[in-house]
Structures are given as structure tokens and as C-alpha cells.
Amino acid sequence: MGKGASGPFRLYINLPANIAINWILLFLKNSSHFCCPPQPMKTPYKMNNSENRELTLFTQFNVSSADTDMNARLRPGALVNFLIQSAIQSADSLGFGFGNLSQERLFWVLSRMKIEIYRPLKWNEDIIVETWPKDVDGLIYLRDFIIRDQSDSVVVRASTAWLAINLESKRPGKVEGIGASILDRLRNKFALETHPEKLPAIHTSATAEKTVTYFDLDLNKHVTSTRYIDWMIDCMPVDYLATHYPSNITLNYMKETRLGDQLIFHFSNDKTDVFDFEGIQKAYSQTAVRGKIEFSTI
Numbered sequence: 001m002g003k004g005a006s007g008p009f010r011l012y013i014n015l016p017a018n019i020a021i022n023w024i025l026l027f028l029k030n031s032s033h034f035c036c037p038p039q040p041m042k043t044p045y046k047m048n049n050s051e052n053r054e055l056t057l058f059t060q061f062n063v064s065s066a067d068t069d070m071n072a073r074l075r076p077g078a079l080v081n082f083l084i085q086s087a088i089q090s091a092d093s094l095g096f097g098f099g100n101l102s103q104e105r106l107f108w109v110l111s112r113m114k115i116e117i118y119r120p121l122k123w124n125e126d127i128i129v130e131t132w133p134k135d136v137d138g139l140i141y142l143r144d145f146i147i148r149d150q151s152d153s154v155v156v157r158a159s160t161a162w163l164a165i166n167l168e169s170k171r172p173g174k175v176e177g178i179g180a181s182i183l184d185r186l187r188n189k190f191a192l193e194t195h196p197e198k199l200p201a202i203h204t205s206a207t208a209e210k211t212v213t214y215f216d217l218d219l220n221k222h223v224t225s226t227r228y229i230d231w232m233i234d235c236m237p238v239d240y241l242a243t244h245y246p247s248n249i250t251l252n253y254m255k256e257t258r259l260g261d262q263l264i265f266h267f268s269n270d271k272t273d274v275f276d277f278e279g280i281q282k283a284y285s286q287t288a289v290r291g292k293i294e295f296s297t298i
Helices: 017-029 049-055 076-094 098-102 178-182 225-234 238-243
Strands: 057-062 106-117 126-137 140-148 154-166 207-211 244-253 262-271 274-281 286-297
Touching: 049 126, 057 076, 076 098, 076 106, 076 126, 076 140, 076 154, 076 225, 076 244, 098 106, 126 154, 207 225, 225 244, 225 262, 225 274, 225 286, 238 244
Parallel strands: none
Antiparallel strands: 057 126, 106 154, 106 244, 126 140, 140 154, 207 262, 244 286, 262 274, 274 286
């Protein structure tokens, strides 16, 4: 049953014993060690501990069956959703959430994202997502994340870049008001040492096509950020996905996509287990999203 607006929803289902046993065996079978161990933060940060606590949010999530793929591993799209939901809660608690920004005629848009994954999370695992507003770089607002498992091991690090878009002009703006003063106080605390990179265009004949439908949309009536990564993963062969899982993901969100739009996904594989993606709006020949995904054997 739901835990309320501040937490994730969970659905508990009574399964026949033989099905439950098969799920458990599948979970254990796929729990082999991932090839990329967690990397410690190379440069320690020093700051006011009280300020760090005030600006850092810890949110618990459970990996439900709805969040996993057919191999009981957390879908990359669901992982991105955990990050976004914790970012929304953090911004709301600090006074610069969507409601606060609407008073300035602004709304948050995710622009870029970089994720390092050290092992696949599994069905029914409990995780803690730590997030904080890191810094401001011109019109770009940076936010970092660290995900830990039940043993307190770091399993994911991520850095994101956000834009505050003006409701009328649809151009990036500056956040003013009471919340703006705290957006760069933790600039010396970081999950990843580099900002999410700008990805180049790709040129390839390999394509897949997607049409935007009702459940692809978010509250702004645009394709939700999580859907693009799922579409990219869908371009991969099922046999390959059975033995490989993303260890590095970089995403660039470039243009909004709406109901009924058709996206042509171009993808290439110039390096072993590294795939580049570009989603182009068919009607306008404009790039909506780019991605780079590096897979590791599991």
C-alpha cells in the first residue's frame, strides 16, 4: 500500500510457492559480482557539517518488481526515476522546488546526466539515495547523487545539470529569491569529479523508431526523462542484455517531445560495449536526446 506523498509506493502480492521460488532462484543466479567496483571519492571535501546536513537529503527506496527487467535487475529508467524523485523532494524541502519556481515563472528541466553504476541493483533491495545541490555554472544548476545499498556500500554515483526555464519565453533563466543563496554552498562536495559532458552527434544507418504515447508523458506533457533511457536500452539485442548491464550512462536532453511525435533512434558501436544513441524528431529533423551507454559483463 502507499506510504504517502513523501515516499515510494509498494505493492505486495501473494505468489504461489513455485513462482516465488523461481523468482528467488533467478535473483540469486543473477547476483554475480559486477566488474566495476565502487570508486572512492578521490578528493575529500571539507565544509561546515551542520550546513552539509541541512542541504543533503537521504531518501529510502525499495526496488519493486515494477522497477526491474526480466532478469530481476533494476531497469536503468527506474534508476533515473529514483534520482529524479529524490531531487524533487530535496528541492521542495529547501525552498526551490517546482511550486516555488512557478512563482518566478520558471520550471526545472533536466539537461544532462552522468551515472556510474558499480553493480546492478536487484529486485526487493532497499537503497538510500543521497542528494544535494552542488553548484551553479552560469545558467546550469548542478546536483549530485550517491546511492548506497543495505550494507552501506556505494553502488551508484551520479551528477546532473538542470536548467530553470522561463514559462513564457522557454529560455533558461536565473533562480532568484530565498532559495538561490544555497545552490552553490556545497560546491566542494561531489559524487563525480567531472560535470556531465556534452555529447556529439552520431552518424549511422542503424535505426529504431518510437511513437510517443499517453504514458510516455510527464506532468508538463513532455516525454518523461526516464523514458528515453528505456528506449535506448530497447535498441539492444535481448541476448546481449542478458549478460551485460550499463556501468556508465551519459544523457543529453535537448528538445521536448510531445504526444504523437515520432522519434528515429540512431545508434552506433565504435568501441567494444560502448554504444552511442541519438533520438531525432522525425517531423522536424531535430535532435531530442543523445546518449552514451557503456556496458559491462555480469
